[in-house]
Amino acid sequence: MAVIGGGNAAFETAAQLLSYAKSVTFLIRSDKFRADEVTVQKVLSHPNMKVIKNAIPKEIKGGKFVSSLIYEQMGQENEIPVTGIFVEIGLIPTTNFIKNLISLNKYGQIPVDPKTQRTKVDGVWAAGDSTDGLYHQNNIAAGDAIKALEDIYLYLRAR
Numbered sequence: 001m002a003v004i005g006g007g008n009a010a011f012e013t014a015a016q017l018l019s020y021a022k023s024v025t026f027l028i029r030s031d032k033f034r035a036d037e038v039t040v041q042k043v044l045s046h047p048n049m050k051v052i053k054n055a056i057p058k059e060i061k062g063g064k065f066v067s068s069l070i071y072e073q074m075g076q077e078n079e080i081p082v083t084g085i086f087v088e089i090g091l092i093p094t095t096n097f098i099k100n101l102i103s104l105n106k107y108g109q110i111p112v113d114p115k116t117q118r119t120k121v122d123g124v125w126a127a128g129d130s131t132d133g134l135y136h137q138n139n140i141a142a143g144d145a146i147k148a149l150e151d152i153y154l155y156l157r158a159r
């Protein structure tokens, strides 16, 4: 398995994969990890864990399934055999279209009231990965949307 990234999410993924995989290789584009030191130490001390620093992923090869990953390191292309690749490099929400209406946070997320999913703009709600919620998962996005709908219903009834 290969994990691309060097932050906490990448380390959490690697920690989970190490329970099942014969080998897990980190590909990190710099030479420094951004994860918490305690997590870094724990994961990297596992005998099945490998690290490739200063590596830029270039291509994923395979047919029906993934078979290898090509990366560039100091101007040279290398290939490693892998059967799975987990990309943990963070996300930028596609909220550009609304930035002139709602003030976004530094990650481009829409700040919301977590009780109602209301934004600071009257009559606009937001849900899921576009918001500044702490966790982003499928069920959370769906739950956010239901909260927003409940609140929209009350909002409209009160008018």
Ligand SMILES: Cc1cc2nc3c(=O)[nH]c(=O)nc-3n(C[C@H](O)[C@H](O)[C@H](O)COP(=O)(O)OP(=O)(O)OC[C@H]3O[C@@H](n4cnc5c(N)ncnc54)[C@H](O)[C@@H]3O)c2cc1C
Binding pocket: 087, 094, 097, 127, 128, 129, 130, 136, 137, 138, 139, 141
């Ligand atoms: C690699 C990966 C693995 C994941 N694994 C899991 C997992 O195992 N379990 C889990 O619960 N969650 C997982 N997640 C997180 C989960 O996918 C998200 O939290 C969830 O999809 C968020 O739903 P959403 O509706 O907010 O956003 P999205 O699913 O991103 O949907 C947003 C939609 O809006 C559309 N859109 C964007 N801009 C516009 C526009 N201007 N106009 C109209 N439409 C627009 C997009 O095309 C997209 O279809 C994973 C995410 C990733 C990236």
